[in-house]
Amino acid sequence: MANPILVLAEQLRGGLADITFEMLGAGRALAGAAGAPLYAVLLGREAAPLAPKLGRADKVFVADHPQLDLAPAGAIAAALKSVMDQVGAGLVLVGCTNVSSGIGSLLAAKTGLPLVNFCRGAKAEGGALVFTSQLFGGKILSDVKLADGRGIACIYPGAFPADAGKSEATPPVEKVDVPVEPPAVVFKKYLEPEAGDVDITKQSILVGVGRGIQTRDNVQLAEDLALALGGAVCASRPVIDQGWLPLSRQVGKSGMSVRPRVYLALGISGAPEHWEGMQNSRCIIAVNTDPKAPIFDGSHYGAVCDVLELLPVLTDKIKARKG
Amino acid sequence: MNLYVLLKMVPDTVEELNVAADGKSLDAEFLRFKLSDPDEYALEQALLLKEQHGGSVTVVALDAPEVDDVLFTALAKGADRAVKIPIAQAGLGTVAAARVLADFLGSAPFAPDTLVLPGSQAIDDLEGELAPFLAAALKLPYVGVVCGVTPANGRVTVIKEFAGGLRAEFDVTLPAVLGIQSAEKPPRYVPVAKVRAVMKSAQIETVDLPPPARPGQLEIERTYKPEAAGRAEMLEGSPDEVADKLVDVLAKISVI
Ligand SMILES: Cc1cc2nc3c(=O)[nH]c(=O)nc-3n(C[C@H](O)[C@H](O)[C@H](O)COP(=O)(O)OP(=O)(O)OC[C@H]3O[C@@H](n4cnc5c(N)ncnc54)[C@H](O)[C@@H]3O)c2cc1C
Numbered sequence: 001m002a003n004p005i006l007v008l009a010e011q012l013r014g015g016l017a018d019i020t021f022e023m024l025g026a027g028r029a030l031a032g033a034a035g036a037p038l039y040a041v042l043l044g045r046e047a048a049p050l051a052p053k054l055g056r057a058d059k060v061f062v063a064d065h066p067q068l069d070l071a072p073a074g075a076i077a078a079a080l081k082s083v084m085d086q087v088g089a090g091l092v093l094v095g096c097t098n099v100s101s102g103i104g105s106l107l108a109a110k111t112g113l114p115l116v117n118f119c120r121g122a123k124a125e126g127g128a129l130v131f132t133s134q135l136f137g138g139k140i141l142s143d144v145k146l147a148d149g150r151g152i153a154c155i156y157p158g159a160f161p162a163d164a165g166k167s168e169a170t171p172p173v174e175k176v177d178v179p180v181e182p183p184a185v186v187f188k189k190y191l192e193p194e195a196g197d198v199d200i201t202k203q204s205i206l207v208g209v210g211r212g213i214q215t216r217d218n219v220q221l222a223e224d225l226a227l228a229l230g231g232a233v234c235a236s237r238p239v240i241d242q243g244w245l246p247l248s249r250q251v252g253k254s255g256m257s258v259r260p261r262v263y264l265a266l267g268i269s270g271a272p273e274h275w276e277g278m279q280n281s282r283c284i285i286a287v288n289t290d291p292k293a294p295i296f297d298g299s300h301y302g303a304v305c306d307v308l309e310l311l312p313v314l315t316d317k318i319k320a321r322k323g
Numbered sequence: 324m325n326l327y328v329l330l331k332m333v334p335d336t337v338e339e340l341n342v343a344a345d346g347k348s349l350d351a352e353f354l355r356f357k358l359s360d361p362d363e364y365a366l367e368q369a370l371l372l373k374e375q376h377g378g379s380v381t382v383v384a385l386d387a388p389e390v391d392d393v394l395f396t397a398l399a400k401g402a403d404r405a406v407k408i409p410i411a412q413a414g415l416g417t418v419a420a421a422r423v424l425a426d427f428l429g430s431a432p433f434a435p436d437t438l439v440l441p442g443s444q445a446i447d448d449l450e451g452e453l454a455p456f457l458a459a460a461l462k463l464p465y466v467g468v469v470c471g472v473t474p475a476n477g478r479v480t481v482i483k484e485f486a487g488g489l490r491a492e493f494d495v496t497l498p499a500v501l502g503i504q505s506a507e508k509p510p511r512y513v514p515v516a517k518v519r520a521v522m523k524s525a526q527i528e529t530v531d532l533p534p535p536a537r538p539g540q541l542e543i544e545r546t547y548k549p550e551a552a553g554r555a556e557m558l559e560g561s562p563d564e565v566a567d568k569l570v571d572v573l574a575k576i577s578v579i
Contacts (some may be wrong), residue, residue, distance in 0.1 A: 105455035
């Protein structure tokens, strides 16, 4: 039997994140091909009660130490390394998420194992594993081989279906002891997202603007379009970081996940961290001056066009059509 | 505070990226490089900390195309020292880069109020992010996806981003490595004339270090552009024509 595959279950505020099930699904397929068992690891006292939900794993290892709740990446990596050693794991899957950021790299540093970051695909080839990593903001893919199937893979949210990682079965649960050091990083408090003037997660029409909008003043062109359509304006990170729109309008990894009826992506390149937040929109329409922009790969409609030229014309035509 | 900012050059993805003849790496010939976005914010965060709490900012980079301009720009913005390590960043990979930078940073004991500030991640971080590898090599605490840093009583309070606009505060002992995602303010602008003046008056220090034994350790089988599988139905024409077609699409899906 091949070395076990471990999935680090990710939870926040007492709930399991979708990425956990996405990784369990991906891990299940790899484990099946390699003839390896699939184990989930749950760390922290808050996390422990979630074990029964991880039925897609052959077993769930739980370290319910209170210091592992909201623990720094270093403490999680140390605990994970200990579980790896105890069960003789060969491959570890960790979420490529803000919550888990750095855990994979710290584990790689501790174990000396290779890490493949930004994974969107995974397949077994004999005893080897091949991961597809999405690089350069989505413009390039690299297939990376772990010849002996040993390593750490950081998995992008949304890359694998969550349903494949869900099961009604109740998994066996085993408690493990892991070393817990006095932490140099201590959780103090949550900073709740500020309620914005509009809740973009509840809008059915969203006009998304990216760096291509170029100036704060030009954001008004998008506001005009949103008004004509009866929707709201949201944005990619650079627009928010510039302070042109409030944080409550950010779509993506650190921002909101939206699923409107239509999402207009105007001057947005389609980096994976943005894609993550709007990929489930029912209809995606992208406008970009770069015909190779990754946003076109997943959109329903696209136009290679300057948004600054398009916006005023489009707004007028929509007003005219609506009468 | 004793602030180190690590600056990394990455290909500008606004340009077309092509795969080299080896089928594994990027064709370097037409690449245009720019400072990695999060590193731009790491520099801004360091400059803000220096302005508010005193101290000095040292920017450090490996060798890469156009890196001198970036280092001079950092000096023009207010960094006190710029250091270039003449080892090519290209093909090095995160693990080896972290080893080189840790050799530099760890060559003398840290002042107690030291912060090492790499960007949170870069678009080519295939082997993992620099910040946690550096933290491991230097045996320092680490927090990533940081968007705010406030010193207090010999420690720092940092804000880390989660999802959905949720953030959290963590208390961190110093010295520490923080992967910076964004700063309290957008990166400052510096006029080109000022950068030119700095190029005449200031110098980039060069620090020689032994190259790492093992650069890029991953076995890349193939590098390629995503297939245009689910590619969008493209609406062609002038902005006016595109607008007409878009109105039709919006009507078709009953949005208007
Ligand atoms: C930990 C982490 C979390 C992140 N969280 C988020 C997040 O929540 N949300 C998010 O969006 N990003 C997030 N990012 C950033 C993400 O990686 C990208 O940098 C960002 O999404 C890029 O935004 P953009 O597409 O607007 O800018 P760019 O990538 O710079 O793209 C601008 C696009 O505009 C086009 N353009 C330029 N001018 C015009 C014009 N006149 N007309 C039409 N098109 C034009 C260009 O061709 C280009 O495609 C995160 C990154 C990290 C590392």
